[in-house]
Amino acid sequence: MNYSPEQPLKVAVMSFAHTHAMGYVRLLQGSQGVTVLTSDPGPHPVGELRGRAMAERLGVDYVDTFEELLAWRPDAVVITSENARHRELVELAAAAGADILCEKPLATTLEDGIAIRKAVEGADVMLMMAFPVRFASTFQKLKAAHLNGALGQIVSVRGSNNGQLPSMRSWFSDPALSGGGALVDHVVHIADLLEGLMGANPLSVTAVVNQKLHSERARAETAGLVTISYDNGVIAGIDCSWSLPDTAPTWGGVKLSVAGTAGTVDIDFFGPSARGLEAATGAPIELPYGPNFDGALLRAFLKGVRGGVQPQPDVNVGLRTLRIVLAAQKSALTGATVSISDV
Missing domain, CATH: 3.30.360.10 (Dihydrodipicolinate Reductase; domain 2)
Incomplete structure (x- = not known):
C-alpha cells in the first residue's frame, strides 16, 4: 500500500492467541514512528488472559472487533491468531490493503496456504512469515x-x-x-x-x-x-x-x-x-x-512496509515449509x- 513517511506507521495486531503477540506488542510500542491498535474478540478459553484485559495489561489501545480494527485503516497487520484462523484473518487484512506479518506456520492445510497466497497477490500486498x-x-x-x-x-x-x-x-x-x-x-x-x-x-x-x-x-x-x-x-x-x-x-x-x-x-x-x-x-x-x-524480525518487516520492498521470508517460503x-x-x-x- 502507499505509505506517507510524514505520518506514523499504523500497525494493527489481530489476536492475542499466540504467545508471541505480547512480545510483538511491546516491541511495536517501543518502535519510533509507530502507532499500535489491537483486537482479540472472544469467546476466550476460561483461565487465559485475553481480549481487553490483556490489552490493559500491555497498556495498548484496543477495539472489540476486527471490523473496527481494519476500519482504522492500518498500514500493516500482525496476525498472531490460532494457526487455523490465519487464512480468515489474512484475507481480511489483505482486502483492507494492509501488508501482513503472519505467525508460523502459514496455515494448517495446503488449501488454506494456497488461498493465502492468492489473497495477498490479488490484493497486491506483502506478506512476511514470522521466522525470527x-x-x-x-x-x-x-x-x-x-x-x-x-x-x-x-x-x-x-x-x-x-x-x-x-x-x-x-x-x-x-x-x-x-x-x-x-x-x-x-x-x-x-x-x-x-x-x-x-x-x-x-x-x-x-x-x-x-x-x-x-x-x-x-x-x-x-x-x-x-x-x-x-x-x-x-x-x-x-x-x-x-x-x-x-x-x-x-x-x-x-x-x-x-x-x-x-x-x-x-x-x-x-x-x-x-x-x-x-x-x-x-x-x-x-x-x-x-x-x-x-526485534530484528519486526524491524525488517517495518522497513519493508515503509519502503514497499518485500521482506523475506515471504509467503512462498511459508508454503514450502x-x-x-x-x-x-x-x-x-x-x-x-x-x-x-x-x-
Missing part, C-alpha cells in the same frame, strides 16, 4: 561462511527445536486449532533456516512421532523425529519436541549442526545466558542476553517416506 531465528547474527555469519566456501559442500544437517508444552495457551495442543502438535510448532523453524542457508528444494520427508510426553494434557504429538532429503543431496534431521518440563528455567531452544566437506559448525541460537540459582528455593535461573530476534510439515504428518501416519510432490 533466521535474523540471528550467528545464522547470518553461518550463511556468509557457507557462501564463502568455508564449509565446502554441505553434506548433512542436524537441527533441534525442543521446548516446554505451551500450556499458557491450550489451543497449541488442539489439532483443530493448531493443525497438530510439536511437528507443526517446531519443524517449520528449522525448515526455514535450511531454506535460508541452502536455497535447496525439499524432495521427501520421513517422520515418526509419539505422544508419551504430557499425554494427560496434550491432544497431539509431543515429540517427533523428521528426516528431509533435499535436491542438493543434503539429508537433514530434525528433533522436534515439547520435552522440557514445566519447571525448566527457560522455554527451550533451537540448535543447528551443519556438516560440510571442509568443516562442521554447531550453533546454539539461544545459548548465551546468565545461569544461576534462586537463593530462596534453589530453583535454576537462566536469563538470556544478546540481540532480540523478534508448510509442505514439509504436511509431508511429515502424512509420513508419521502411514509409516512411509512421503514425496513433497505428493502433498
